[in-house]
Amino acid sequence: MAKCRKCGDAIPFMDNRYSGLCSKCYTEKERRIHQALDSVNAKRDSAIIDEYRSTGQIADRSNMPKALFDEILDSLILTNGESVPGREVSQVIDIVGAEVAYGLNFFKDIANSMRDLVGGRSDTIQRATSDGRQACLDEIRSKAARLEADAVISVRFEFSQLNLGVGTSGIFLIVATGTAVKLKR
Numbered sequence: 412m413a414k415c416r417k418c419g420d421a422i423p424f425m426d427n428r429y430s431g432l433c434s435k436c437y438t439e440k441e442r443r444i445h446q447a448l449d450s451v452n453a454k455r456d457s458a459i460i461d462e463y464r465s466t467g468q469i470a471d472r473s474n475m476p477k478a479l480f481d482e483i484l485d486s487l488i489l490t491n492g493e494s495v496p497g498r499e500v501s502q503v504i505d506i507v508g509a510e511v512a513y514g515l516n517f518f519k520d521i522a523n524s525m526r527d528l529v530g531g532r533s534d535t536i537q538r539a540t541s542d543g544r545q546a547c548l549d550e551i552r553s554k555a556a557r558l559e560a561d562a563v564i565s566v567r568f569e570f571s572q573l574n575l576g577v578g579t580s581g582i583f584l585i586v587a588t589g590t591a592v593k594l595k596r
Contacts, residue, residue, distance in 0.1 A: 436512040480556065487552050488562035488594075495562050495594060504558050509550035511543040513583040539583050544568060547587035560591035 413422040415433035422433050432441065456476035463479055488495055547568070553565045566589035573582045 443510070449499075467533075483556045484552050487556055487560065489548060489552060489566055489589070490562065490564055491566045493565055495564065498562075499520045499595045500562075500564070500592045501595045503593040504555075504560050504593060506560070506588060507551050507554040507563060508586065508588040509545045509547040509554070510587075511542060511585045513539045513585075514581075536583070540570065540585070543585035544587070547585055551587055551589055555589075555591040558591050559593070561594040563589040563591050565590050 412432070415422055415436050416431040417436040418433060418436075420433045422431075443521060456478065459476055460479045460482070463483075465536065494500060500558045548566075551563055551566065569584075571584050573584055
């Protein structure tokens, strides 16, 4: 459990309301200071977002507001094609990749084995595949945004099931890779 910066009393887990202080040490003065800082940060964040929207550039990505990062993630293009239709690649930045491993427990393995015998769709594997593919895409998008890419082309997926031995559960592995690129404006 975290401790108060002033008195050393315990602060409940995940209670970030008072910036490292317990509720009794968090005074009116600290509240006013944090309100002022929040106001300054909101103005700074707003200026950074306005600059990005007008120029498409950000001077300092290390201090990027979360709202702007989310906006950039939403605008990033992902494609399994070699190019983006109607756009020209101006620079190849780097290869980006993501890996997701799902442990399949013993009981699910038995259910899947039975389904293999009688036929039918495996909801467990389908759900793991779908969730894993989305997690890989989210991670690739995030990595590409940090590299200041406009798009990720040639996105490819690999799926495999790793068996760890007799009587143990397997691991379902999904790997995605792509090429982060800058596009001409």
